[in-house]
Amino acid sequence: MTERKTLKVRDTADAEAPALEKKGRGWKISDKRLDVLHDQARDMKRHASEAHKALAARFAKADLGKYTFKRFAVVGSAIVDFNCHNLGMAIAIDEEGADEKLARRRDKSLESVGVRVMHIKAADILENMDEVLARITAGMRLRIADKAQARREHFAQGRKDDERGE
Numbered sequence: 001m002t003e004r005k006t007l008k009v010r011d012t013a014d015a016e017a018p019a020l021e022k023k024g025r026g027w028k029i030s031d032k033r034l035d036v037l038h039d040q041a042r043d044m045k046r047h048a049s050e051a052h053k054a055l056a057a058r059f060a061k062a063d064l065g066k067y068t069f070k071r072f073a074v075v076g077s078a079i080v081d082f083n084c085h086n087l088g089m090a091i092a093i094d095e096e097g098a099d100e101k102l103a104r105r106r107d108k109s110l111e112s113v114g115v116r117v118m119h120i121k122a123a124d125i126l127e128n129m130d131e132v133l134a135r136i137t138a139g140m141r142l143r144i145a146d147k148a149q150a151r152r153e154h155f156a157q158g159r160k161d162d163e164r165g166e
Contacts, residue, residue, distance in 0.1 A: 029077050041072040041079045048072075051093055051122035052081060058133060067140060075115060078106040083115075087143040090117045091136065093125065116143060 029037075048056070052071075059069050059082070066086055073083035073090075080090040090110060092103065107117045118139050125132050 033077070034074070037074045037077065037079060041074050044072045044079065049093070049095060049122060051095070051125040054129065055082070055091075055093070055120075055125050055132070058129060064140075075110060076113065078110060080106075080110070080117070084140070087140060087147070088114050088116060089139065089143045090115050092117055092119050094119050094121050096122070 048071075056071050067084050068086075069082040069084050069091065071082060073080055073085075075083055075090060081093045082091040083089070092107075094103075103119075110117055116139075118136065120132055120135070
Protein backbone atom coordinates (compact mmCIF):
# COMPACT_ATOMS: atom_id res chain seq x y z
CA MET A 1 0.00 0.00 0.00
CA THR A 2 1.36 3.44 -0.91
CA GLU A 3 1.72 6.27 1.54
CA ARG A 4 -0.84 9.02 1.10
CA LYS A 5 0.47 12.54 0.52
CA THR A 6 -0.99 15.36 2.57
CA LEU A 7 -0.78 19.09 2.15
CA LYS A 8 1.13 21.01 4.78
CA VAL A 9 1.32 24.74 5.47
CA ARG A 10 4.84 26.07 5.86
CA ASP A 11 5.73 28.36 8.74
CA THR A 12 5.53 31.94 7.44
CA ALA A 13 7.36 33.71 10.24
CA ASP A 14 10.52 34.24 8.15
CA ALA A 15 9.01 33.86 4.67
CA GLU A 16 9.15 36.77 2.28
CA ALA A 17 6.39 37.72 -0.13
CA PRO A 18 6.84 36.62 -3.74
CA ALA A 19 8.51 39.04 -6.11
CA LEU A 20 6.40 40.55 -8.88
CA GLU A 21 7.05 39.44 -12.44
CA LYS A 22 5.48 40.12 -15.83
CA LYS A 23 3.50 36.90 -15.80
CA GLY A 24 0.01 36.14 -14.55
CA ARG A 25 -1.18 39.75 -14.28
CA GLY A 26 1.93 40.88 -12.43
CA TRP A 27 2.42 37.84 -10.25
CA LYS A 28 4.52 34.76 -10.90
CA ILE A 29 1.53 32.56 -11.65
CA SER A 30 0.97 30.30 -14.61
CA ASP A 31 -2.13 30.67 -16.74
CA LYS A 32 -3.23 27.20 -15.67
CA ARG A 33 -3.01 28.18 -11.98
CA LEU A 34 -4.95 31.39 -12.67
CA ASP A 35 -7.70 29.37 -14.35
CA VAL A 36 -7.89 27.09 -11.30
CA LEU A 37 -8.10 30.11 -8.97
CA HIS A 38 -10.90 31.66 -11.02
CA ASP A 39 -12.79 28.35 -11.01
CA GLN A 40 -12.41 28.14 -7.22
CA ALA A 41 -13.64 31.73 -6.83
CA ARG A 42 -16.65 30.97 -9.04
CA ASP A 43 -17.46 27.92 -6.92
CA MET A 44 -17.09 29.98 -3.74
CA LYS A 45 -19.60 32.51 -5.13
CA ARG A 46 -22.10 29.73 -5.73
CA HIS A 47 -21.71 28.34 -2.21
CA ALA A 48 -21.20 31.52 -0.16
CA SER A 49 -21.77 31.65 3.58
CA GLU A 50 -24.67 33.55 5.13
CA ALA A 51 -22.33 36.27 6.39
CA HIS A 52 -20.88 36.72 2.92
CA LYS A 53 -24.32 36.88 1.31
CA ALA A 54 -25.48 39.48 3.85
CA LEU A 55 -22.46 41.73 3.33
CA ALA A 56 -22.67 41.34 -0.46
CA ALA A 57 -26.34 42.38 -0.36
CA ARG A 58 -25.44 45.52 1.61
CA PHE A 59 -22.63 46.38 -0.83
CA ALA A 60 -25.05 45.92 -3.73
CA LYS A 61 -27.47 48.44 -2.19
CA ALA A 62 -24.78 50.95 -1.20
CA ASP A 63 -23.74 53.78 -3.48
CA LEU A 64 -19.96 53.83 -3.04
CA GLY A 65 -19.22 55.82 -6.19
CA LYS A 66 -16.08 54.64 -7.92
CA TYR A 67 -15.20 52.38 -4.99
CA THR A 68 -16.88 49.04 -5.62
CA PHE A 69 -16.17 45.75 -3.92
CA LYS A 70 -15.90 42.65 -6.07
CA ARG A 71 -16.95 39.35 -4.49
CA PHE A 72 -14.43 36.50 -4.20
CA ALA A 73 -11.81 38.35 -6.19
CA VAL A 74 -8.60 36.71 -7.32
CA VAL A 75 -5.71 38.95 -6.27
CA GLY A 76 -2.39 37.43 -7.23
CA SER A 77 -2.44 33.87 -5.96
CA ALA A 78 -5.08 34.55 -3.31
CA ILE A 79 -8.86 34.66 -3.30
CA VAL A 80 -10.22 37.39 -1.04
CA ASP A 81 -13.85 37.67 0.02
CA PHE A 82 -14.21 41.27 -1.20
CA ASN A 83 -11.72 43.46 -3.06
CA CYS A 84 -11.78 47.14 -3.97
CA HIS A 85 -9.12 47.55 -6.63
CA ASN A 86 -9.29 51.38 -6.65
CA LEU A 87 -8.48 51.53 -2.94
CA GLY A 88 -6.10 48.60 -2.76
CA MET A 89 -8.28 47.20 0.01
CA ALA A 90 -9.49 43.67 0.63
CA ILE A 91 -12.00 42.38 3.16
CA ALA A 92 -11.58 38.90 4.58
CA ILE A 93 -14.45 37.32 6.46
CA ASP A 94 -13.10 35.15 9.26
CA GLU A 95 -15.24 32.03 9.44
CA GLU A 96 -15.08 29.46 12.24
CA GLY A 97 -12.44 26.82 11.59
CA ALA A 98 -10.48 28.81 8.98
CA ASP A 99 -6.73 28.19 8.71
CA GLU A 100 -5.03 31.12 10.46
CA LYS A 101 -1.52 30.36 9.13
CA LEU A 102 -2.75 30.39 5.56
CA ALA A 103 -4.59 33.68 6.14
CA ARG A 104 -1.45 35.30 7.60
CA ARG A 105 0.60 34.18 4.61
CA ARG A 106 -2.01 35.52 2.20
CA ASP A 107 -2.16 38.84 4.07
CA LYS A 108 1.62 39.20 4.04
CA SER A 109 1.70 38.56 0.30
CA LEU A 110 -1.06 41.10 -0.36
CA GLU A 111 0.50 43.74 1.93
CA SER A 112 3.77 43.47 -0.01
CA VAL A 113 2.02 44.76 -3.14
CA GLY A 114 0.05 47.48 -1.38
CA VAL A 115 -3.27 45.72 -0.73
CA ARG A 116 -4.50 46.22 2.83
CA VAL A 117 -6.59 43.41 4.27
CA MET A 118 -9.37 44.10 6.77
CA HIS A 119 -10.55 41.11 8.79
CA ILE A 120 -14.17 40.89 9.93
CA LYS A 121 -15.67 38.04 11.91
CA ALA A 122 -18.65 36.33 10.31
CA ALA A 123 -20.58 36.47 13.59
CA ASP A 124 -20.13 40.28 13.70
CA ILE A 125 -21.63 40.62 10.23
CA LEU A 126 -24.67 38.56 11.13
CA GLU A 127 -25.20 40.17 14.55
CA ASN A 128 -24.30 43.83 14.05
CA MET A 129 -24.18 44.83 10.40
CA ASP A 130 -24.28 48.58 11.09
CA GLU A 131 -21.11 48.45 13.22
CA VAL A 132 -19.35 46.38 10.55
CA LEU A 133 -20.32 48.87 7.84
CA ALA A 134 -19.02 51.72 10.02
CA ARG A 135 -15.67 49.90 10.37
CA ILE A 136 -15.48 49.30 6.63
CA THR A 137 -16.30 52.95 5.91
CA ALA A 138 -13.59 54.08 8.36
CA GLY A 139 -11.12 51.72 6.67
CA MET A 140 -12.07 53.10 3.26
CA ARG A 141 -11.51 56.67 4.48
CA LEU A 142 -8.07 55.73 5.78
CA ARG A 143 -7.14 54.14 2.44
CA ILE A 144 -8.37 57.19 0.53
CA ALA A 145 -6.25 59.42 2.77
CA ASP A 146 -3.23 57.10 2.35
CA LYS A 147 -3.60 57.16 -1.43
CA ALA A 148 -3.92 60.96 -1.47
CA GLN A 149 -0.81 61.33 0.69
CA ALA A 150 1.16 58.94 -1.54
CA ARG A 151 0.02 60.88 -4.61
CA ARG A 152 1.16 64.20 -3.06
CA GLU A 153 4.55 62.71 -2.16
CA HIS A 154 4.93 61.26 -5.65
CA PHE A 155 4.24 64.60 -7.33
CA ALA A 156 6.48 66.46 -4.87
CA GLN A 157 9.29 64.02 -5.66
CA GLY A 158 8.70 64.55 -9.39
CA ARG A 159 8.99 68.32 -8.96
CA LYS A 160 12.26 67.92 -7.03
CA ASP A 161 13.64 65.75 -9.84
CA ASP A 162 12.60 68.37 -12.42
CA GLU A 163 14.32 71.16 -10.48
CA ARG A 164 17.55 69.16 -10.38
CA GLY A 165 17.28 68.46 -14.10
CA GLU A 166 16.96 64.68 -13.80
